[in-house]
Amino acid sequence: MSPIRRSRLGLKSLTCIAYHGFEIPSNAPFELKPSPGKGWGAFATQPIRKGFLILTEKPVFVIKKPHEEITEGDIRSAFARLTPGQKKQFLCLRDNGSTPFTSMESALSENSFATSSSMASPVHGLYLLHSRFNHSCLPNCEIPETKTEAVRSFATRDINIGEEIRFCYEPTFQCRTVYERHEALRFVCDCNACLPGSFQRASNMRRRLTRGLQYLTIGHDLDGQNHGTSPAIIFDARLKAAAENLEIPLSARLIYNLLAMALQEEEGLMNDLLIARFKPSILATVSLFSTARYARIARLAMTQETWVDKFSIASRLWGLADRADVLFSSNLPRSRQLSV
Numbered sequence: 545m546s547p548i549r550r551s552r553l554g555l556k557s558l559t560c561i562a563y564h565g566f567e568i569p570s571n572a573p574f575e576l577k578p579s580p581g582k583g584w585g586a587f588a589t590q591p592i593r594k595g596f597l598i599l600t601e602k603p604v605f606v607i608k609k610p611h612e613e614i615t616e617g618d619i620r621s622a623f624a625r626l627t628p629g630q631k632k633q634f635l636c637l638r639d640n641g642s643t644p645f646t647s648m649e650s651a652l653s654e655n656s657f658a659t660s661s662s663m664a665s666p667v668h669g670l671y672l673l674h675s676r677f678n679h680s681c682l683p684n685c686e687i688p689e690t691k692t693e694a695v696r697s698f699a700t701r702d703i704n705i706g707e708e709i710r711f712c713y714e715p716t717f718q719c720r721t722v723y724e725r726h727e728a729l730r731f732v733c734d735c736n737a738c739l740p741g742s743f744q745r746a747s748n749m750r751r752r753l754t755r756g757l758q759y760l761t762i763g764h765d766l767d768g769q770n771h772g773t774s775p776a777i778i779f780d781a782r783l784k785a786a787a788e789n790l791e792i793p794l795s796a797r798l799i800y801n802l803l804a805m806a807l808q809e810e811e812g813l814m815n816d817l818l819i820a821r822f823k824p825s826i827l828a829t830v831s832l833f834s835t836a837r838y839a840r841i842a843r844l845a846m847t848q849e850t851w852v853d854k855f856s857i858a859s860r861l862w863g864l865a866d867r868a869d870v871l872f873s874s875n876l877p878r879s880r881q882l883s884v
């Protein structure tokens with residue numbers, strides 16, 4: 545049989561065994577192989593310590609356009625500029641490790657990352673290796689947003705040899721129930737938070753609560769909008785209005801922030817990247833207390849080892865009004881940056 549055949553993309557495609565031809569850096573701590581029920585995936589070939597940089601990867605090509613404006617023609621032009629070796633690897637891409645993609649657009653959307661968080665200059669890059677990482681709602685790896693074209697993955701906990709390396713495809717999933725996650729993913733994830741059982745039930749509750757706590761502290765929902773009743777996140781109309789007007793008192797704001805962190809810790813989602821993202825705003829809230837005794841309690845809370853303990857100490861502030869509350873809510877642009 546000839547190794548060359550016409551693919552459904554209308555391009556000459558190699559009959560390659562999916563992904564065997566991909567060039568993995570010799571020091572990369574993983575291999576690509578089939579992952580039961582998930583096509584192919586990346587599996588640790590050595591123990592990977594928490595915080596370890598797993599892979600830095602440059603894109604095969606980038607397209608500087610919003611995702612919805614990228615056309616088949618844009619991708620064909622980018623493809624035409626590739627080296628023969630890169631073309632060969634691109635043509636080895638398979639939909640979930642099995643069938644050839646039906647269009648260049650679907651090949652790109654399954655294998656790309658948006659690398660610019662700026663709405664003004666969106667960039668989509670095609671990444672052969674990171675696109676092999678499967679999803680988990682309880683991941684052991686994270687690929688932080690980046691403004692550079694190279695994307696990097698980090699271990700968010702220790703990963704054992706032979707364990708699959710998986711990241712969460714959508715950051716808002718920490719606030720979404722299993723039903724909402726599967727609807728967005730369009731496949732059924734098999735992690736502990738998704739499999740029916742007591743962990744899943746507790747997980748749904750934690751994630752729903754985290755979403756509500758975020759609404760209370762940022763003043764809007766995950767999509768940046770204030771929501772009426774559908775879906776109802778905050779049922780108490782006065783509390784909801786206070787959140788949207790950023791009138792939640794400092795004491796409650798700190799408690800909500802710490803409870804959200806404690807819930808993520810309990811869920812198994814806590815990691816150094818998450819702490820780096822949220823701790824500065826929590827410390828900023830702590831620094832705003834002007835009543836000496838409240839400020840002392842807030843600082844004491846932050847010295848505790850776990851987020852549950854931090855929350856537990858901060859709860860002593862519940863219902864207490866600080867002199868800085870008014871200042872805080874009248875300083876909207878600044879206070880919007882101070883929440884989880």
Ligand SMILES: C[S@@+](CC[C@H](N)C(=O)[O-])C[C@H]1O[C@@H](n2cnc3c(N)ncnc32)[C@H](O)[C@@H]1O
Binds near residue numbers: 582641655675677
């Ligand atoms: C970017 S690809 C990941 C690599 C892919 N498994 C492969 O063989 O090339 C994304 C696709 O992998 C599959 N997938 C990823 N995570 C999964 C999971 N947790 N459960 C089931 N399928 C998953 C889905 O079909 C998804 O559309």
